[in-house]
Amino acid sequence: MNYVKVLTVAAAMMALSGCVVAIGDNDEHDSSNNSSWKKTQKLNNQVISQLNLGDELASVRGQLGTPDFSESFRDEGNETVVLFYRTHHEHSDGETSKDECTPLVFKNGVLTGWGDKAYRQL
Template sequence: MNKYKILILFLAGIVAYFLITFLVLRFYPDDPAQMAWMDREAFNARYIARLNTDGSIKQEYLIGRLGSPDITEAFQHQDQVYQLLYYRTHRKAADGITTTDECTALLFIDRRLTASGDDAVQQYQAVQSDVSRLR
């Protein structure tokens, strides 16, 4: 009987370990503000790659999940607000300065995600150049 008690305790310990691990991962999501810079870049890259750019994601939600952007640009045109948020996803130079070429851009129109990456920058710049020509 002693062997059975040891086996039962061993199995109970394994089950408890996996249950606690599951609960921690489920109810304590990653916080980018608390991450080291390399971990945050990897987290940002993975998270941004999974985003849907159909306008269903609100800016407030994304900032709540990724934290404040590293670089921001914005302008208003015809009652629409265009915002380009840059999140660092890869480091090119260890100089302590974050530049747009080290980031992935996210375009928000009226606070809804509409494009990411190079498409976001191209769309933003196209509308911005149109606005500049009208002035």
């Protein structure tokens, strides 16, 4: 009788050894990634909403960190720097694009504007 129980338990163990039970959201890995960019966007929006015209480039970089994109050029002796920070979601492609960012425009190291209008006026 013990022999039958042992064989039954062994057969059950072998049959179930390859089974995996998934509990919860199928997109758990994606959710943690989504959570990361959502937190970044939220933080960037909070910081940008507190900026003031005239803030210095170094101060803003200190608050927001490394931009997602940046551009710079010199024209007629004036240096222009544009930093792009992710602030909204447009595409579910796993990549950040410029159209998902808010541009911050600095002239000679001073914040002169932000948003599409400020960027288009360059």
